Amino acid sequence: MKKILILAADNFEDSELLYPYYRLQEAGGDVKVAGLGEAQYSGKHGVPVKCDGRIEDFDPADFDVLVIPGGWAPDKLRQSKVVLDLVRSAHDGKKLIASICHGPQVLISAGILKGRKVTCAAAIKDDVINAGAEYSDEPVAVDNNLITSRKPADLPAFCREVVKRLEG
Helix, strand or coil: CCCEEECCCCCCCHHHHHHHHHHHHHCEEEEEEEECCCEEEEEECCCCEECCEEHHHHHHCCCCCCCCCCCCCCHHHCHHHHHHHHHHHHHCCCCEEEEEEEEHHHHHCCCCCCCCCCCCCCHHHHHHHCCCCCEEEEEEEEECCCCEECCCHHHHHHHHHHHHHHCC
């Protein structure tokens, strides 16, 4: 059974956390939600999600996939050294990192986008380009261990690619 860790903070994009949460469970994954310290967070549209622990409680060596949803949560997540260390460690360990919408802001702050093909919310396109990434305006971009998508409408393509990698 593959282990998946989803990062959460207040004002996550509800569908971008919940759709992968349930879809990856359906695919047989052991899905956990980790936050910055609160027991529960609310999405932009008010949907609550309970955390299975704090981000620092999880060892990157213990999971196969890291999912970073969008919304306004990535702006909070990217300010945490613990989050950035986790992302860098997952990246260095060749773990699958899946990020959607504004989620790549965390990847920018972790310094792992240089030379990588990514997509993201149009609002942060310039940010990913300035971080050295090759921006591609498509529903999903796959570059080795990195899967990115633009917006909630891309969730089917996003989750399909993550599941394909889990099964492969």
